[in-house]
Amino acid sequence: xxxxxxxxxxxxxxVCLVGSSCLYIGPERQGDNNNFEYTRIHHYTQGIxxxxxxxxxxxxxxxxxxxxxxxxxxxxxxxxxxxxxxLKCRFTIGHFSTAATHVSSTQIVCVSPPMQPGSENMEVTxxxxxxxxxxNAAGDCPFLVYTEPTIVTLKPxxxxxxxxxxxxLTVANAVPEAGQLLKCRFFPLNEEERLRTEVExxxxxxxxxxxxxxxxxxxxxxxxxxSNSAILKSPTASCPTCGLANVAxxxxxxxxxxxxxxxxxxxxxxxxxxxxxxxYTTGGDEVTVFGENFVNTIYLVLQFGDNLFLCSPGAPAxxxxxxxxxxxxxxxxxxxxxxxxxxxxxxxxxxKNVLASNNNFEWSTTLASYDYYTTATTCPPSLxxxxxxxxxxx
Numbered sequence: 001x002x003x004x005x006x007x008x009x010x011x012x013x014x015v016c017l018v019g020s021s022c023l024y025i026g027p028e029r030q031g032d033n034n035n036f037e038y039t040r041i042h043h044y045t046q047g048i049x050x051x052x053x054x055x056x057x058x059x060x061x062x063x064x065x066x067x068x069x070x071x072x073x074x075x076x077x078x079x080x081x082x083x084x085x086x087l088k089c090r091f092t093i094g095h096f097s098t099a100a101t102h103v104s105s106t107q108i109v110c111v112s113p114p115m116q117p118g119s120e121n122m123e124v125t126x127x128x129x130x131x132x133x134x135x136n137a138a139g140d141c142p143f144l145v146y147t148e149p150t151i152v153t154l155k156p157x158x159x160x161x162x163x164x165x166x167x168x169l170t171v172a173n174a175v176p177e178a179g180q181l182l183k184c185r186f187f188p189l190n191e192e193e194r195l196r197t198e199v200e201x202x203x204x205x206x207x208x209x210x211x212x213x214x215x216x217x218x219x220x221x222x223x224x225x226x227s228n229s230a231i232l233k234s235p236t237a238s239c240p241t242c243g244l245a246n247v248a249x250x251x252x253x254x255x256x257x258x259x260x261x262x263x264x265x266x267x268x269x270x271x272x273x274x275x276x277x278x279x280y281t282t283g284g285d286e287v288t289v290f291g292e293n294f295v296n297t298i299y300l301v302l303q304f305g306d307n308l309f310l311c312s313p314g315a316p317a318x319x320x321x322x323x324x325x326x327x328x329x330x331x332x333x334x335x336x337x338x339x340x341x342x343x344x345x346x347x348x349x350x351x352k353n354v355l356a357s358n359n360n361f362e363w364s365t366t367l368a369s370y371d372y373y374t375t376a377t378t379c380p381p382s383l384x385x386x387x388x389x390x391x392x393x394x
Contacts, residue, residue: 053080053082053126054080055080055130055131055132055133056078056079056080056081056124056126056132056133057078057079057080057132057133058076058077058078058122058123058124058132058133058134058135058141059077059078059079059135060076060077060078060135061074061075061076061077061122061135061141061143062074062075062077063181063252063253063254064142064143064144064177065143065144065145065146065175065177065178065181065251065252066112066143066144066145066146066252066254066255067145067146067147067148067251067252067255067257068114068115068116068117068145068146068147068148069114069148069255070111070112070113070114070115071111071112071255072111072112072252072254072255073109073110073111073254074089074109074110074111074112074122074143075107075109076089076100076107076108076109076110076122076124077106077107078106078107078108078124078132079105079106080105080132081102081103081104081105081106081107081108081124081126082102082105082126083102084126084127086125086126086127086128087099087100087102087108087124087125087126088100088124088125088128089108089110089122089123089124090122090123090124090125090131091112091113091115091120091121091122091143092120092121092122092123093118093119093120093121094115094116094120096113096115098110098111098112098113100124108124110122110124112143112145115145116145117145117146117147118144118145119142119143119144119145120142120143120144120145121134121140121141121142121143122141122142122143123141144175144177146173146175146177146251147173148173148257149171149172149173149174149175149249149251149257150171150172150173150257150259151169151170151171151247151248151249151257151259151261152170152171152172153169153170153261154167154168154169154247154261154262154263155167155168155169155170155299155316155319156297156299156358156359156360156361157261157262157263157264157297157299157359158263158264158265158266158295158297158299158358158359159220159263159264159265159266159358159359159361159362160265160266160267160268160362161224161239161241161242161265161266161267162222162224162268163219163220163221163222163223163224164219164220164222165219165220165359165361165362166217166218166219166361167184167217167218167219167220167247167263168215168216168217169184169215169216169217169218169247169249169261170214170215171214171215171216171249172214174211174213174214174216175251176211177251178211178251178252181250181251181252181253181254182209182210182211182216182249182250182251182253183205183206183207183209183218183249183250183253184205184206184209184216184218184247184248184249185203185204185205185247185248185249185250185256186204186205186220186221186231186245186246186247186248186263187204187231187245187246187247187248187256187258188230188231188232188233188245188246189233189244189245189246189262190233193230193231194258196230197228197230197231202227202228202230202231203228204220204221204223204224204228204231204245205221206218206219206220206221209249216249220263220265224241224265225241226240226241229241229243231245232244232245232265233245239266239267241265242265242266242267243264243265244262244263244264244265245262245263245265246258246259246260246261246262246263247259247261247262247263264295264297264358266293266295266358267292267293268293268362268364268365269291269292269293269294269356269357269358269362269363269364269365270291270292270293270364270365270366271289271290271291271354271355271356271364271366271367271368272290272291272292272366272368273290273368274287274288274289274290274354274368274369274370275287275288275290277368277369277370277371278370278371278372278373279343279370279372279373280372280373280374280375281345281346281347281348281349281372281373281374282345282375283342283343283344283345283346284342284343284345285342285343286340286341286342286343287340287341287342287343287370288334288338288339288340289302289338289339289340289341289354289356289368290337290338291337291338291339291356291364291366292336292337293336293358294333294335294336294337294338294339294356294358295336295358296333297312297358297359298312298313298314298315298316298319299312299315299316299319299357299358299359299360300312300331300333300339300356300357300358301315301319301320301331301356301357301360302331302339302341302354302355302356303353303354303355303356303357303363304341304343304344304352304354304370305352305353307325308325308326308327308344308352309325309326309327310327310330310331310341311326311327311328311329311330311331312329312331312332312333313328313329315328315329319360327344330342339356343370346372348372349371349372349373349374350371350372351369351370351371351372352369352370352371352372353367353368353369354367354368354369354370355367
């Protein structure tokens with residue numbers, strides 16, 4: 001452009017403006033394993049270098065999904081990466097670009113921006129113009145953007161503090177693509193405590209959660225101890241591993257959708273005694289069960305004998321089906337040391353063992369017994385009380 005006071009010089013593979021920049025417009029060049037340079041030297045500059053390189057290739061993304069809020073740290077595996085000031089990842093559907101962190105020639109890390117839900121195609125550029133080939137045969141490298149699922153129900157909502165309680169979470173907007181990245185986490189109710197315990201590595205997780213339709217099943221971890229009991233609300237000196245924790249899920253192994261659903265960790269139930277210890281076969285007596293570690297939950301249940309279960313008010317029909325083996329609203333929670341129930345009738349004089357569970361899964365480690373006796377059975381004149389069903393006098 002002589003009018004602008006510049007001269008134009010034709011060179012192999014490009015056009016250079018003397019004293020300005022050099023724009024490559026030549027034919028395509030094939031790079032090899034050793035990238036090569038094109039150098040133009042003239043009397044006005046010290047030299048201009050132009051680097052030819054193989055287009056980077058993407059092999060995989062981990063994770064390959066993230067929430068609409070963004071913030072997912074995506075490890076991109078591939079080949080041909082090197083550090084430049086314009087190393088970027090681009091999500092092509094929404095046309096979002098983010099800076100990438102160079103790790104090695106085969107790995108970079110990108111952070112997803114906030115995006116609308118749906119499937120995005122991810123690409124990488126080294127020069128802010130030319131983009132990588134895709135992960136699959138179609139030339140795409142898909143990244144799924146999902147709406148954070150919501151935990152609707154938690155069943156059961158109490159379990160022993162030694163771990164192993166199977167918990168079922170019903171969720172809305174489940175993400176079946178999560179696969180093995182799906183995890184459950186138990187975390188403090190207070191957000192400040194949640195952040196502190198995460199920084200300090202106090203994490204209670206189940207890494208083997210399973211999704212079936214809209215239900216996630218996970219187990220409470222066995223790693224709860226006095227050293228990480230800060231996760232719990234209201235632990236006591238006598239039981240530092242007892243208390244409440246909220247429950248969260250991650251669908252990409254990284255970001256958790258925190259919820260208001262709470263789970264109560266407690267010591268195993270121990271039954272010490274019942275009163276009275278026996279009564280007539282006609283039933284109707286109110287019996288108090290004494291023990292410790294009872295929890296006021298709709299899944300609280302008492303087993304009376306081999307096949308009769310007395311349920312708490314509000315127990316789900318799935319846990320307390322109407323029928324001869326279950327009696328709804330037949331059990332009353334008094335406090336963590338007492339339960340009350342009304343004895344049903346019995347066709348014969350017999351003995352019934354009494355056990356209790358806070359979740360219809362983990363049963364008391366001790367039990368008590370209740371004896372039925374008939375009005376026709378009498379004791380020796382020296383004893384005023386009738387006899388037990390087994391012939392022993394009260």
